[in-house]
């Protein structure tokens with residue numbers, strides 16, 4: 001049996017194990033969420049040091065254990081330095097990280113896609129010129145993560161009548177996860193109205209490659225981005241409620 005393995009992973013959370021050691025919850029490229037013990041991390045002469053800080057991407061060598069693996073070596077790939085100097089960037093990166101903690105359980109088969117998306121989003125937030133730019137990265141992350149996890153937001157056709165929505169005005173249901181046309185909403189009564197320009201913007205954020213900067217990226221305002229972020233966040237909160245509860249149980253097990 002092979003007891004050592006190498007993977008790339010991003011630190012998402014850490015828990016105290018005892019006076020000297022910590023458990024690091026990471027998202028890895030090869031096997032999704034993993035936990036590793038960072039031995040002696042609380043001692044000043046620790047070899048792992050700042051590499052085990054939250055929101056750092058490392059290439060790791062781990063020793064397989066019965067219940068938990070031990071981190072033998074870490075080499076930093078990216079510490080997203082500019083995020084650590086900016087409150088907004090730190091909050092948005094923590095949000096991204098929290099989503100991966102909540103969504104990550106059972107995502108092993110998609111771990112490479114999720115890891116790449118997580119890395120790109122954290123990197124784009126770190127290097128964002130302003131808050132709008134950082135929000136765009138988070139919106140792309142929200143939409144693409146939902147797509148990978150099978151909770152994609154419906155932006156083309158009305159969730160009731162399944163017709164393409166071509167009117168300027170439509171409605172968005174966070175409960176149902178998509179758009180509702182004006183006619184259907186007369187009986188449904190969803191309160192959140194949505195302009196087609198917002199819908200088109202979200203469509204572009206979902207469809208284009210993460211790194212592709214379209215006209216939509218350039219023309220968006222911070223206000224529009226904030227509206228889209230809030231709308232997606234509400235949908236995510238409704239659909240991850242169950243997952244968040246199981247993540248909480250995991251945390252309690254780890255810290256017990």
Ligand SMILES: [Zn+2]
Nearest residue numbers: 158161181184
């Ligand atoms: Zn309809």
